[in-house]
Each structure stands twice: as structure tokens, then as C-alpha cells.
Amino acid sequence: MAISTGQSARDDFRDIEQSPYGKPGEVISDTAAPTGTLTVTDESVLDSGEHQMTLNMGPQHPSTHGVMRVVLKLDGEVITDCDPVIGYLHRGTEKLGEAHRYAQITPWTDRTDYVAAPLNNLGYILAVEKLCGVEAPERAQYWRVIMAELARIASHLVWLGTHALDIGALSMSLYCFREREMILDIFESFCGARLTTNMMEIGGFSRPIPDGLVEQIRNFIRLFPGRQQEYSDLLTANPIWMARTKGVGIISPEAAISYSLTGACLRGSGINYDVRKAEPYLVYDRLDFEVPLGEHGDTFDRYLVRMEEMRQALRLVEQALDHVEAMDTPMMAYESPYVIPPHKGTMTTAEDMQRHFIWTIKGFNPPVGEVWQTIEQSKGELGYYIVSDGGPMPYRFRIRTPDFVNLQVLPHMAQGALLADVVALIGTIDIVLGSVDR
Amino acid sequence: MDQPIWITFIVAFVIMNVLLISMAYATWFERKVLAAFQDRRGPTRTGWHGLGQPLADAVKLLGKEDLIPAGADKIVFRFAPVIVFVTAILSAAVIPFGGTIELFGREINLYITDLNVGALFILAVGSAGVYGIILGAWSSANRYSLLGGLRSAAQVVSYEIVLGLSLVGIFILTGSLSLKSIMERQAETISLGPIDLPNWFILSQPLAFILFIVAAVAETNRVPFDLPEAETELVAGFHTEYSGFRFSLYFLGEYINMIVVSLFASTLFLGGPNGPGSDTYWGLGLVWLFLKALIFMFFYVWLRATIPRFRFDQLMGVAWKVLLPLTLANILVTGFIRLIANGEVF
Numbered sequence: 011m012a013i014s015t016g017q018s019a020r021d022d023f024r025d026i027e028q029s030p031y032g033k034p035g036e037v038i039s040d041t042a043a044p045t046g047t048l049t050v051t052d053e054s055v056l057d058s059g060e061h062q063m064t065l066n067m068g069p070q071h072p073s074t075h076g077v078m079r080v081v082l083k084l085d086g087e088v089i090t091d092c093d094p095v096i097g098y099l100h101r102g103t104e105k106l107g108e109a110h111r112y113a114q115i116t117p118w119t120d121r122t123d124y125v126a127a128p129l130n131n132l133g134y135i136l137a138v139e140k141l142c143g144v145e146a147p148e149r150a151q152y153w154r155v156i157m158a159e160l161a162r163i164a165s166h167l168v169w170l171g172t173h174a175l176d177i178g179a180l181s182m183s184l185y186c187f188r189e190r191e192m193i194l195d196i197f198e199s200f201c202g203a204r205l206t207t208n209m210m211e212i213g214g215f216s217r218p219i220p221d222g223l224v225e226q227i228r229n230f231i232r233l234f235p236g237r238q239q240e241y242s243d244l245l246t247a248n249p250i251w252m253a254r255t256k257g258v259g260i261i262s263p264e265a266a267i268s269y270s271l272t273g274a275c276l277r278g279s280g281i282n283y284d285v286r287k288a289e290p291y292l293v294y295d296r297l298d299f300e301v302p303l304g305e306h307g308d309t310f311d312r313y314l315v316r317m318e319e320m321r322q323a324l325r326l327v328e329q330a331l332d333h334v335e336a337m338d339t340p341m342m343a344y345e346s347p348y349v350i351p352p353h354k355g356t357m358t359t360a361e362d363m364q365r366h367f368i369w370t371i372k373g374f375n376p377p378v379g380e381v382w383q384t385i386e387q388s389k390g391e392l393g394y395y396i397v398s399d400g401g402p403m404p405y406r407f408r409i410r411t412p413d414f415v416n417l418q419v420l421p422h423m424a425q426g427a428l429l430a431d432v433v434a435l436i437g438t439i440d441i442v443l444g445s446v447d448r
Numbered sequence: 449m450d451q452p453i454w455i456t457f458i459v460a461f462v463i464m465n466v467l468l469i470s471m472a473y474a475t476w477f478e479r480k481v482l483a484a485f486q487d488r489r490g491p492t493r494t495g496w497h498g499l500g501q502p503l504a505d506a507v508k509l510l511g512k513e514d515l516i517p518a519g520a521d522k523i524v525f526r527f528a529p530v531i532v533f534v535t536a537i538l539s540a541a542v543i544p545f546g547g548t549i550e551l552f553g554r555e556i557n558l559y560i561t562d563l564n565v566g567a568l569f570i571l572a573v574g575s576a577g578v579y580g581i582i583l584g585a586w587s588s589a590n591r592y593s594l595l596g597g598l599r600s601a602a603q604v605v606s607y608e609i610v611l612g613l614s615l616v617g618i619f620i621l622t623g624s625l626s627l628k629s630i631m632e633r634q635a636e637t638i639s640l641g642p643i644d645l646p647n648w649f650i651l652s653q654p655l656a657f658i659l660f661i662v663a664a665v666a667e668t669n670r671v672p673f674d675l676p677e678a679e680t681e682l683v684a685g686f687h688t689e690y691s692g693f694r695f696s697l698y699f700l701g702e703y704i705n706m707i708v709v710s711l712f713a714s715t716l717f718l719g720g721p722n723g724p725g726s727d728t729y730w731g732l733g734l735v736w737l738f739l740k741a742l743i744f745m746f747f748y749v750w751l752r753a754t755i756p757r758f759r760f761d762q763l764m765g766v767a768w769k770v771l772l773p774l775t776l777a778n779i780l781v782t783g784f785i786r787l788i789a790n791g792e793v794f
Contacts, residue, residue: 065591071683087595087760178671178757184486250672250756429595430681430759 076443107407111373150214165388173437213349273390519589531580596685
């Protein structure tokens, strides 16, 4: 006796009579159950007499990076069909955004791509600032760059660790999390939180830079290149690593564009598109960095691109830090009516306290209009679309997450690959299910 | 040297228990060494430096519920882990831990039996062990297990050939398949001018040594050849559905296999218990053997900490396209040298 594993939230499975995976909770008859001696010859397993086996990978599989499900059709170990099923971590972030005031939405953006929370905060805050016409002071913009690039490194470290772990390099994940820990410590010093940072504020930063933070970041800048060289030594020239990644999951430049890939998946195929260069935001046009490109569009090239992106991100952190270290200008655009006033007198004067109370309870009402803001997130182009009807909450809140779009290319890459490649391919797209499902 | 059967029983009993205890501490050793590689501390909470961890693990595993999947072939499912465990233990029967010693006025052999085809016995028993994996995988009614079992079958068939053929060079040099003769042969010394070198086969058969190690890692299903239980692809491969004591039999089997292969490799290539002082004190011989086996155990963990896993097709490619031609070449060259040394050619 076997019980089918449930029903997906995806539309085409709503008609459960049509579902190829059985009705939810349905008890399949004994003959259809994959018993030990009948597994391969069973009618329910074979598809129209061909030697194929359906393998349901996930949503509890260790290598699907959370709760993704991939339904594979296998001929031996060769994949003939691959169908990613998402929606197991759907929390309705976009709808939640329509029921929260603008300042309250930032914590929700933390929880989409939870390994790079500051970057998500940044995209949302830039969208709101664009809507309200607020520009953060220069010093705050540099600090935003520092935090965003550190978050990019932290996100790439999670990618590297899990990707290598999926391919079997066990130690890499521990090394990567050791360095990520240093970045999380920096975040903790800066804003008090490590994972869901809720770091960026509309108008800049309202709190002062804590003592010792600059030294902490300098320490990281000094240590990290050597550590990254160690990762390179372990993987880049490793014959097994090359055998597992070179020529695996090739995406041609044309395919990369037609699947609207962004981030390292696009640049790995040799297409030069980086939002930081194409439509510069913050102060990226004043900083010197390069956009690494791949040549063959395979898993190994995407690996090299992301490794180089980490080096470039560190360069950006260093430049921004050099620039901002001596600055003593304001961090918050208090002159704007859309920015929360200083907390200074909140505890001592009644007027300040009342104003702060009203601001916190009611929020602000941005102008009527719609806005679309994209940033280069660690996984690709992250876009926020906000429609304002003049009220304190967005009329429509939409997030374009990069890994949701990038995930489309998985069936294309998996065609004809081997079962072991699927985990490498899921790793190379760099998905976070919180971001895919939102 | 003949001895009463009851002494052999005592020796067998001691060896088996030492094997089981060393297996338990092999897991501790692996955890600690792996932790050192990975910049962490490993088990620390159970006793001094976590030395009680194997006991805690055993208690945990024995206390687990014994689950048998509804669709499983119950008889085969119950029986399969036993095959793995028994064959792993059985291989230790022909490993010589030393020569004959005198204890309490009796002559005692430091081995259970001296089969004249000892090396073949280990290879044969080792390949019988794969039945446990395949049957367990087949009977679990799990598709991941099935794939793990199929991989295991293909892998063992390929690497068994390399493993066996890589030893032919040694058999040619020794003229015997008995592990005791191979061990005794390595007790001799060869003089290279002023220095005396031990006649260990790692010196005369270096290529065979490398090939044997590679094939042995594949035989024991360890990284980078751990495809039958590749946890990131096949969840846990052949033992996905196993829990509790049945799982621990697989676990025991894997580690005992590692230990036996380490002892086997030490016996074949590193002179077994031979070493400074081992002629006079038999205890020192045991220490040497232990240290040599420890080198191999360390090597296993080192591999696990360092390199990624092969893909299935690459695994087969390595076996048939690289290792097999090399072993055959090694046999050819060794055979020629032997013939030349005997003056039968030229």
C-alpha cells in the first residue's frame, strides 16, 4: 500500500483527476505500489512500455536547497524529463506587502532570499525612495554599498558551500560558513541582527556607525582573499571537480536570453549584463569594478564567474570603506517629509513623542504613482514593482526574484544529463526557495 | 603450526571483539580527524574528548524503532544487512597478525587460519558482501535504494577486477596466495649498496599499490567512490529505508570493511606486522600492524575531507579505461622481470 505524497499548489495540478502524481492522500491499490520485486516491471512505473522510471526528488530531499520538488523521468540514470515543482514555501509576501505600511514591508523582504537579506532590503528601499523622490545622503549610500557587497559575498559563500557539498566536497561547506560567520558578525555589529537584518531604512541610516565596525570589516578584507584562494586550490584545479562541472548544464547565450536569465547564469554564458553597470544605482558608477564573464556557459564557468564576483565585491567594499571612513556627514535625509524624523527628543519632550507615535502608527503617504526598481542581487536581477494609490500601504506590491526566473532553465539543462548532474544543476542556478516561492 | 581447535576459537573470539571495538573507535577516529580537517572539534561531550561517543551511538541505534516499509520484501529486507556484516567479519579470518608465539607455555598462532588462497578468500568474501547491498536495496521498495543498489553492483563488478588483478604482481613475486607467506616474504631485507631496505612490496610494486588503494576505496564505497550511498543524490542510497539495528549492521559492515582492507593492504604492501623489533617481541609486531592500518584509515578520512564525488559514468570510465589497462601492464612487466630474473628469457 502506498499513499501519494500530496498535491502541488501549481495551477495545472489543481485538476486532480488530471494529476499524474495521484490525488492527495489517495491510497493507490496494492498492485500499483512499488514493491521490491516489481518496481521496474510494474505498469504504473513504466510509461507506455518504455524503460523509464519516475523518481520524485523532494520536497524533503537533502539537495534541493529547501523544499523544491523535481519530478524526474529516468532511463537508467539518464534523465529524459525533468519537471521542477515549486510552491512549498509560498508565504504570500506580495499580498502581505499590500496589507502593511511601507516601513513594515522591509522585514518581509528579508524573508524572501534569506541568505542575502541586506540586498533585498536595499532593492525595496530604493524602490520606495524612487517613489517618494528621496535621495539618501552620500555617506549612507557608500555604507549601503558596503553592506550590499558583503551580503553578496555571504550569499555566494552559501552557494559555494552547498554547491560543493552537493557534488561531494564535504569540507567546503564548513569552510564557507566559517567565513560567512565573519560577515554575519559584521551585520550583527552594524544592525543587531544576523540573518533577517532589516538593515536598510528609507532615507539612509538613522543609527550611528558602531565603534570598531570599520576595523572588523578591514579584518575581513585582510583575511578573505587568502581563504578564497584556499577554496580555489581545493576546487578549481581538482580533476574530479572539473569532470563534474565542465560541460555540464551548458546554456547557450541565445538560450540564456530567451529564458530571461540574469546574474551569474547569464554572465556565465558570456553576456555582459550587470545592473550595477547597465543602470547604476547608489554610487556604483563612481566605484571601480569589473564584471566577470564566462565563455562556455557550463557549470564550471558559472563557478568561476561567482568566484570572481566575490573578489570584485571585496574590491568594492574596500573602495567604499576607504572613501567613507573619514566622512562625517549626515547619514539620514531628514529634510524629506517621507523620512521618519529623528528619535532624539522622543523620550524627553511630549511633542517629539507624539510625532514619533503618529509616524509609527500611521506611517507616511507617498505620492500616487507606480515605480519599478531593479538591483543586481547576488543571484541576478531583483526587481520591486510598487503601485501607490496615495495611501500608507502599497496598492500593489510585486517582487521579481532572480532565482524564480532562473529556475526555468533547469529542465532545459537537465535534458539528457545524469541523475548525479541534477544536484549540480540545482546548485549552479543558486536558488533559495524562500525567494523562488516568496 | 597445528594447535588445538579451542585455542583457535579463543583467538577468533579475541580478534572478532578487537575488530568490533576498533570499528567503534574507527567512527570516533573518523569524526575527530574530519573535524580537524574542517576546522571544528568533533564529539566532545561524551567523555574525555568524546571517547564515549561510539557507545552513545550504539545505544541510540539499538533504541531506534525497527521500521520495515509496507512494500518491502520482508524476508530479504531482514536478511540483507546480515550478509554485509558477516562477510565483513569473515574476511578478517585470514589476516595474519603475526607469526606463532609462545604464551602460557603453549604455542599460539596469531591468525585464525592460514588458507593457501588467503588473498583470493578476502576478494571472494568481499564481492559476496555486495549481495547484501543489492538485496537490501532491491527489497526496500524504494527507488533511491534501487538506484543505489544498481550502482553498487556495477561498481563492485568493475573494481573487483582491478582489485584482484592489481595483486597478481605480488603473487608472481611471492609464488603464493597465502597471506602468511606474503607476510613472511616481506620480513626479508634487500640490500641496495650500503642501505638495507625491507622487502616490502610497496617498493617493488609501487604501481600495484596505487591501483590497489584506488580499487579498495571503491570496494568499500568510500569517497570519492561512495556512489551507492551518495547522500546528495540518492538520499542514503541502498540503506535509505533501514533504521535502528539493521542500519547499524550496514554501518558496522562498512567500517569493518575499511579496517579489514587497511589490514589487508598493510599485509600485502607494507610488510604486515614486520618492523623494527617485531622479530623479538610479537607485541611490537601488533603495534606496527596497527600503525600501518591507521595510515590507511587516515587516508580514507583525508580523501573524504578533500575531494568531491565521481559521477557514475566517470566512475566506470576510470575503472575500465584507466585502471584496468594499468593493472594489465603491471602484470606484464612484473612477469617479464620475473622471467628475466629466473634466467628463462635472454
